[in-house]
Amino acid sequence: MESIGEAKKRCRRVMERVERLDSSKITTSCKGTLLKLASSELNFLSSTHLHQSLPLSVNIGHLEAVVHILEQPFITSVSRVCKPIPLSLGTGNGEESDCCGAKGVYLDIVCTLNRNPVWFLVSDRNRKYVSWEGCSGHKGLRTRIQEVLDAARSSLTLKPSSVILFFCNGLDQCVRLKLQDEFGAYDCAVEFPDCSFDFLEEAESEWINVLARSFQGASILEVKVDHVGPSVLDHEIKYSTPDVVGTEISERHIDMSLGASFFSLIAGMKFCSLHVEDLGDLLYQNDLINFDTTALIALVSGISNGGTDKLLAAPETEMRLRFKGNYKFVIAQVLSEIQNPIHEELSGVISGKRGIICETVHSEFKELVLMCGGPKEKQRADRLLKCLM
DSSP, X not given: OOOHHHHHHHHHHHHHHHHHSOTTXXXXXXXXXXXXHHHHHHHHHTOTTOOTTSOOOOSHHHHHHHHHHHTSTTEEEEEEEEEEEOOOEEOSSSOEEOTTOTTOEEEEEEEEETTEEEEEEEEOSOGGGXXXXXXXXXOOHHHHHHHHHHHHHHOSXXXXXXXXXXXXXXXXXXXXXXXXXXXXXXXXXXXXXXXXEEEEEOTTOSOEEEEEEEOTTOEEEEEETTTSOSOSXXXXXXXXEEBTTSOEEEEEEEEGGGOHHHHHHHHHSOXXXXXOSOOTTGGGSSOEEEOOHXXXXXXXXXXXXXXXXXXXXXOHHHHHHHHGGGHHHHHHHHHHHHHSOHHHHHHHHHTTOEEEOOHHHHHHHHHXXXXXXXXHHHHHHHHHHTTBO
């Protein structure tokens, strides 16, 4: 258990490190904000009501992480730290956007990273307490990130290319996978030092203490602002369309996080049941389209649903390890998708049509998706099959 004296020492060292930050890359106002926060923490620790034997709940670890990021040479043009940004921002057509409430959305750092504008969210929480969904009135990680992304897309003057998520104490694998699946998060390519060192020469002592904060277990993820699909705060779109047997499919839900182009294809098709028993004269109509296994895979594949940038940005060694002998094939598919997006090519063909598949294709498709598909690909496959007969 950390003592009050040790926590105070950390506060003072943070204040000294803030003072030493290069003024050419951070505004005086930002420095003042950090100094005020550290001073407030120090004043709290100096309160007479604190008892030495009680466990401390301090915020200095969060400030240490923020300063650690700001000290890196690739971080420049720091314009905002540890403050919310207003969300009533112009949308470019004279209207106002207020996507997440009047108070704004909190950000830890607004800056440039290797000359690219980025926003940082920093968490010093124990990885066990980083929850995906909110509870007891607290927002979960999912909602918070979505609010930040919505604000980023609506911002005119501060719009970032990416949002960087810096988890000082790492992240549970289940939460990491959800970030990857829903927001396209991937490991940040920029390497941050594993440790933050500082030196403290004690008064009336010949000893120099080395103060170190380890970030060796940190998880640093990046989310491209323009890569993520439409908002998932209201992520189920309700609509109604006639099905093949003349009944109404009311309030059918489509998860927009599965991809905007995929949603567009699904929305453009005539819906029908996979298990229609009495087709009658339906098979003689001219609005049917017969899918083979290859076409179905192409529709739900991550490559055709916005995954090209992520795959091309990944290191070649990682790609070869992941796809093994299929590496060249996957890269060829990625390049083909960039040149001729499959959803765009098929949208005009299947729009207004009823999709049909044979039992063999149905079995093959389900088996391939089960064995090789990722979580989102499996969700898309499930949605697609519900639209076919």
